[in-house]
Amino acid sequence: MFGGTGGLTVIQPEKVSFWTYIPPIVVTDIRVGGTSLPVNRFNSARVDEVLIVPPGESVSIEFSALDYSAPERNLYSYRLEGFDKTWIQADATHRTATYTNLSPGSYTLHVRGSNRNGAWxxxxxxxxVRVLPAWYETIWIxxxxxxxxxxAVFGLVQSRTLILRKRQQELEALIDQRTSDLIKSQLQLEKMAYFDVLTELPNRRMFSDDFRKLLALARREKRGFALLLIDLDRFKHINDTLGHDAGDALLIETASLLRSVLRDSDCIARLGGDEFAILLVEAHDEASIDIVCERIVASFIAPIEFKTEEIKTSPSIGVAIFPEDGDSQETLYKSADLALYAAKQAGRNTWRRYGPARP
Incomplete structure (x- = not known):
C-alpha cells in the first residue's frame, strides 16, 4: 500500500503480470552491392535466397524483432553458417549483419531475437545466401x-626435340637467306651495271648492247630503224637555280613521260646528264618518226611540279635513220648528234632529222 496525492495505491503482487510476448524476427532490409532487394520474399513462408554475383559483392541484412513496447531493449544474435564459428551478439542499434568477399558457396544466416525483458x-x-564463383573459379576453368x-608437361617433353629441330631449320634458313642475299647482290650489281639508278632506265652500256643487236638484226632483215637523241632545254639553268633535287625530279619525270608516249618495243635510255636516247624499232619512215617526235614534244607542254615550284622545260630532238644516215653505231650517233645541234639552233622545243637538206 502506498500513499499519494490522489489517495492510496494498493498493489497486490500475486496479480502483477510479466511481459511474456515472444516477438517474431523479420527482415527489414537487404542490400547486395549497395542495391536494395525487396524484403517481402524473404519474410514469406517460402523464403527466397540471396544471390551474390562476383566480383567482390557485399551483402548487408537488417533484421528486427516485432516487439514495439520497448524496441530499444530488444536483443539480437546472428551467425552465418559456413562462415561464423560463434554467435554474434547485437543490440537494437546494431541489428545489421554485413559480410564482404565471401568465398563461393552456399551459406545460411541464422538470426535470433528477444523481447524487452530478454526472453529469447x-x-x-x-x-x-549463395555466392556464385567468378569465371576463373568455375569447375570448367x-x-x-x-x-x-x-x-605443359607434354610440351616440356617435346621441347628438346623442337629446339633441335628449330636450330636445324634456322641453319637451313640462314643458308637460304645468305644464298638469296648473294643472288640479290648479284642482280643488284647487274642492275647497277646496266640501269640508271635515278630514272631506272637502261644506261649507256645497256643501250650500246641493244643498239648493236638491233643494228645486226636490221642488216640481216634489210629493214630500217631510227635513233633519237634528246636534250632537255634549259636543264643547266634549272639545276643551278633550283638545286640538284629539282634537276633529279625533272629527269625522273622525263623518263616517265618518254615511257608514256613510246611503245614497249622501243628502247629508251639515259646516256648521262640530261641526254636521253631512243631506238624506234618499228618506225623507219620520216612520217611515222615525225608523229613520235610530235608526241614527245607535246608531252612536255604542262609544267612539272616540284615542291612549290613549277618547272617548265622542253625537249630538243635529233633524228638519224638507218641506213640512210649511217650504217654503224658511230655514224648514226654522229648524225643524230648533228641533227640535235640543228634542233637547238632552230630555237629548241623541236626536232630535226639529219640529212643533206638539214645538216
Missing amino acids: SDRELQIA KLAGVILGLA
Whole structure:
C-alpha cells in the first residue's frame, strides 16, 4: 500500500503480470552491392535466397524483432553458417549483419531475437545466401587448368626435340637467306651495271648492247630503224637555280613521260646528264618518226611540279635513220648528234632529222 496525492495505491503482487510476448524476427532490409532487394520474399513462408554475383559483392541484412513496447531493449544474435564459428551478439542499434568477399558457396544466416525483458524466441530467422564463383573459379576453368598443366608437361617433353629441330631449320634458313642475299647482290650489281639508278632506265652500256643487236638484226632483215637523241632545254639553268633535287625530279619525270608516249618495243635510255636516247624499232619512215617526235614534244607542254615550284622545260630532238644516215653505231650517233645541234639552233622545243637538206 502506498500513499499519494490522489489517495492510496494498493498493489497486490500475486496479480502483477510479466511481459511474456515472444516477438517474431523479420527482415527489414537487404542490400547486395549497395542495391536494395525487396524484403517481402524473404519474410514469406517460402523464403527466397540471396544471390551474390562476383566480383567482390557485399551483402548487408537488417533484421528486427516485432516487439514495439520497448524496441530499444530488444536483443539480437546472428551467425552465418559456413562462415561464423560463434554467435554474434547485437543490440537494437546494431541489428545489421554485413559480410564482404565471401568465398563461393552456399551459406545460411541464422538470426535470433528477444523481447524487452530478454526472453529469447525459439523461432530463428533463416536466410539462404549463395555466392556464385567468378569465371576463373568455375569447375570448367579448373579442369582447363589441369589440362593445360598436362599439356605443359607434354610440351616440356617435346621441347628438346623442337629446339633441335628449330636450330636445324634456322641453319637451313640462314643458308637460304645468305644464298638469296648473294643472288640479290648479284642482280643488284647487274642492275647497277646496266640501269640508271635515278630514272631506272637502261644506261649507256645497256643501250650500246641493244643498239648493236638491233643494228645486226636490221642488216640481216634489210629493214630500217631510227635513233633519237634528246636534250632537255634549259636543264643547266634549272639545276643551278633550283638545286640538284629539282634537276633529279625533272629527269625522273622525263623518263616517265618518254615511257608514256613510246611503245614497249622501243628502247629508251639515259646516256648521262640530261641526254636521253631512243631506238624506234618499228618506225623507219620520216612520217611515222615525225608523229613520235610530235608526241614527245607535246608531252612536255604542262609544267612539272616540284615542291612549290613549277618547272617548265622542253625537249630538243635529233633524228638519224638507218641506213640512210649511217650504217654503224658511230655514224648514226654522229648524225643524230648533228641533227640535235640543228634542233637547238632552230630555237629548241623541236626536232630535226639529219640529212643533206638539214645538216
